[in-house]
Amino acid sequence: MSIRKSRNYFSPEYMSQQKGKDMGYGLHPLDDYLRKDRIPHIWCPGCGLGVVLSSFLRALENTGIPMEKTAVVSGIGCTGRVAGYLNIDSFHLTHGRAIPFATGLKIGNPHMMTTVFSGDGDLFAIGGNHFIHAARRNVDFNVICVNNFNFGMTGGQSGPTTPTEATTTTTPFGGFEHPFNLPGVAAGSGAVYVARWTTYHVEALINSLEEALNKKGFCFIEVLAPCPTGYGRRTGQKTGKDTMKYYRDNSRIEHGADPTKVSLDGGEIVVGKFVDRDAPTYQERRGEIFQAIRDKMGVK
Amino acid sequence: MKPGTYFMDGNTACAEAAIAVGCTFFASYPITPATEILERMALRFPEIHGSYLQMEDELASIAAIMGASWAGRKAMTSTSGPGFSLMMENYGFALMTETPCVIVNVMRGGPSTGLPTMVAQGDVMQTRWGTHGDVGVVVYCPASPQEMFDLTVEAFNTAEKYRLPVVLLSDAMVAHMTEKVVIPSKEELTVVDRKKPTTSPDDYLPYCPDEDLVPPMACAGEGFGIHVTGLTHDERGYPSVDEETQTYLVTRLINKIRKNSHDILRYEEYRTEDADVIVVAYGSVSRSAREAVDMAREEGMKVGMLRPVTIWPFPEDRIGELAINGLKAFLVAEINFGQMVYEVQRCTEGHCPTYLSPRMGGSIHTPEELVERLYGIYHHEGEEGAP
Numbered sequence: 001m002s003i004r005k006s007r008n009y010f011s012p013e014y015m016s017q018q019k020g021k022d023m024g025y026g027l028h029p030l031d032d033y034l035r036k037d038r039i040p041h042i043w044c045p046g047c048g049l050g051v052v053l054s055s056f057l058r059a060l061e062n063t064g065i066p067m068e069k070t071a072v073v074s075g076i077g078c079t080g081r082v083a084g085y086l087n088i089d090s091f092h093l094t095h096g097r098a099i100p101f102a103t104g105l106k107i108g109n110p111h112m113m114t115t116v117f118s119g120d121g122d123l124f125a126i127g128g129n130h131f132i133h134a135a136r137r138n139v140d141f142n143v144i145c146v147n148n149f150n151f152g153m154t155g156g157q158s159g160p161t162t163p164t165e166a167t168t169t170t171t172p173f174g175g176f177e178h179p180f181n182l183p184g185v186a187a188g189s190g191a192v193y194v195a196r197w198t199t200y201h202v203e204a205l206i207n208s209l210e211e212a213l214n215k216k217g218f219c220f221i222e223v224l225a226p227c228p229t230g231y232g233r234r235t236g237q238k239t240g241k242d243t244m245k246y247y248r249d250n251s252r253i254e255h256g257a258d259p260t261k262v263s264l265d266g267g268e269i270v271v272g273k274f275v276d277r278d279a280p281t282y283q284e285r286r287g288e289i290f291q292a293i294r295d296k297m298g299v300k
Numbered sequence: 301m302k303p304g305t306y307f308m309d310g311n312t313a314c315a316e317a318a319i320a321v322g323c324t325f326f327a328s329y330p331i332t333p334a335t336e337i338l339e340r341m342a343l344r345f346p347e348i349h350g351s352y353l354q355m356e357d358e359l360a361s362i363a364a365i366m367g368a369s370w371a372g373r374k375a376m377t378s379t380s381g382p383g384f385s386l387m388m389e390n391y392g393f394a395l396m397t398e399t400p401c402v403i404v405n406v407m408r409g410g411p412s413t414g415l416p417t418m419v420a421q422g423d424v425m426q427t428r429w430g431t432h433g434d435v436g437v438v439v440y441c442p443a444s445p446q447e448m449f450d451l452t453v454e455a456f457n458t459a460e461k462y463r464l465p466v467v468l469l470s471d472a473m474v475a476h477m478t479e480k481v482v483i484p485s486k487e488e489l490t491v492v493d494r495k496k497p498t499t500s501p502d503d504y505l506p507y508c509p510d511e512d513l514v515p516p517m518a519c520a521g522e523g524f525g526i527h528v529t530g531l532t533h534d535e536r537g538y539p540s541v542d543e544e545t546q547t548y549l550v551t552r553l554i555n556k557i558r559k560n561s562h563d564i565l566r567y568e569e570y571r572t573e574d575a576d577v578i579v580v581a582y583g584s585v586s587r588s589a590r591e592a593v594d595m596a597r598e599e600g601m602k603v604g605m606l607r608p609v610t611i612w613p614f615p616e617d618r619i620g621e622l623a624i625n626g627l628k629a630f631l632v633a634e635i636n637f638g639q640m641v642y643e644v645q646r647c648t649e650g651h652c653p654t655y656l657s658p659r660m661g662g663s664i665h666t667p668e669e670l671v672e673r674l675y676g677i678y679h680h681e682g683e684e685g686a687p
């Protein structure tokens with residue numbers, strides 16, 4: 001522990017010393033997917049982000065999609081740091097702008113299997129407008145939202161998913177705003193695949209991610225994850241384990257549940273796959289119309 | 301479009317130039333007086349296999365063209381002041397991550413919603429300093445529909461060559477006027493494409509520059525496993541939040557423009573050889589200034605015009621040179637309360653006075669009023685209380 005605190009793992013000197021060396025963490029089956037020279041990561045002990053990331057990588061591996069055809073786009077936040085640890089084409093955008101960037105990337109190169117990986121604040125506060133419009137367009141990419149009910153990176157402020165009464169650094173006397181019900185927002189905006197899991201439901205999460213990766217169109221997966229540092233310690237869940245227990249004791253799996261009726265207001269957590277439907281993607285619709293115009297004009 | 305001579309408005313010429321130079325991705329949000337660019341793209345993109353998107357706002361437009369640029373496309377967006385203000389954060393991201401793209405800002409009267417349909421030149425300093433942090437930028441200022449075409453081509457070429465977002469800073473007058481526009485043939489058109497890496501993915505350092513300070517660019521899907529971040533990053537593209545990396549990176553980004561400004565800088569001089577007073581004007585105002593110079597010459601005044609075509613980088617050496625060599629004065633005519641005038645003043649280093657002919661927006665200076673102003677300066681400069 002003491003070494004961790006005193007050494008600057010991100011200094012150029014340290015990194016150049018470590019280049020090509022076995023970092024002493026042993027080999028992990030998913031190591032190839034990570035930029036090993038960027039490990040250790042910045043996330044806190046007990047944070048749920050590692051679970052979501054490894055679930056994503058497992059799902060990716062299961063799909064067999066080649067790494068060079070995979071891109072991840074993140075915004076700003078603790079979750080936004082995911083992009084920087086992946087050994088694939090990865091983009092760490094400005095706060096809230098991962099989705100429109102991914103829209104350009106995916107439409108610019110339709111062969112890239114593109115996933116947006118970001119936090120609740122990034123995707124639904126500053127980036128909320130982009131989310132609903134990308135879902136409406138049904139652009140073919142996936143959005144994974146790690147919902148830790150707060151702005152972790154900036155030190156535990158309340159955000160658009162914070163339960164009303166929770167105490168945070170910006171709601172020291174409890175809040176008074178209603179949180180978003182993310183699956184409801186996604187489904188109402190046109191997402192073709194909508195699911196919610198927690199970091200307690202790892203196997204189901206991996207399956208769901210794999211389904212989303214293989215599915216055409218705008219797919220949305222919300223993953224509830226502990227943030228002991230920013231959120232848990234002010235809301236009675238001091239460790240990541242406390243939050244995991246809370247997920248275990250309060251979750252109910254209900255596939256096909258009405259996504260408008262799965263609000264999280266501090267009580268039961270309904271998890272499962274809520275929407276899985278087929279609809280022509282933005283690219284398909286546009287391709288068809290543009291082709292018809294070209295045919296009419298007699299151009300190739 | 302087929303090469304040839306057309307009667308065309310500035311916005312259409314801009315859209316056609318983008319298509320001619322290989323732009324296949326366009327994302328924008330409607331706003332007067334730039335909307336015709338978007339409408340033209342919507343009409344023309346099916347036949348060129350382009351991707352055109354009307355985004356939900358300008359924050360999204362600029363993010364989308366950056367995404368497309370990293371997908372290997374030449375990409376452009378168009379807007380006016382209110383939208384340009386919204387783009388400032390990602391203008392900085394594109395500069396920091398060296399993302400080639402073109403942003404067209406057709407200026408209208410501001411601040412705020414201002415005069416949506418009328419001309420102004422209030423965004424000069426915003427293009428230079430509008431994003432946070434210290435940056436080097438390239439901004440072109442067209443003065444005619446023909447230049448809307450030519451400088452759009454040049455903006456793309458500069459963006460690709462030096463890997464940065466380039467701004468085409470037009471104004472409502474130039475964008476909406478209809479004039480003769482010559483569209484060159486493919487052979488006559490210069491098209492520059494970004495440098496690609498020549499090393500293997502294992503040896504590739506995405507932010508290691510060549511001698512020209514520009515790093516070769518690998519895009520998504522090319523097998524290089526790139527990482528792109530707006531955080532201060534080292535040559536691997538990895539975040540490295542320390543002073544040393546910051547100094548190295550920001551210095552290079554600024555020097556990339558400064559050390560190549562001999563290649564980027566463009567300005568036009570009109571009848572300046574023997575001039576005693578020089579009008580500095582750009583965009584639509586330069587059209588009045590040109591006329592004013594001719595009229596003043598007829599009245600026996602030796603005056604000329606210097607027109608920055610790139611306003612950033614600014615023709616600072618040339619202005620300094622003119623100031624030292626016995627010029628009586630500069631007169632800067634711009635549709636704002638004085639923005640470029642401070643640059644001119646700085647470059648003269650006190651060797652000659654700099655006057656301002658301001659205008660608040662809504663119309664351009666008339667040649668007559670400029671001649672009147674020139675008359676005062678020409679005949680009374682140096683006298684007490686003049687001009």
Ligand SMILES: Cc1ncc(C[n+]2csc(CCOP(=O)(O)OP(=O)(O)O)c2C)c(N)n1
Nearest residue numbers: 076077078079095119120121122151152153
């Ligand atoms: C334009 C802008 N505003 C504010 C910030 C500061 N900021 C950084 S991260 C963040 C919140 C992130 O919250 P979330 O997306 O939930 O990510 P988490 O850290 O919880 O994973 C904020 C407000 C910023 N970087 N940029």
Ligand code: SF4
Nearest residue numbers: 043044047078152227
């Ligand atoms: S602040 Fe919260 S979200 Fe961020 S790393 Fe720590 S535990 Fe994870």
Ligand SMILES: [Mg+2]
Nearest residue numbers: 119120150152
């Ligand atoms: Mg969060």
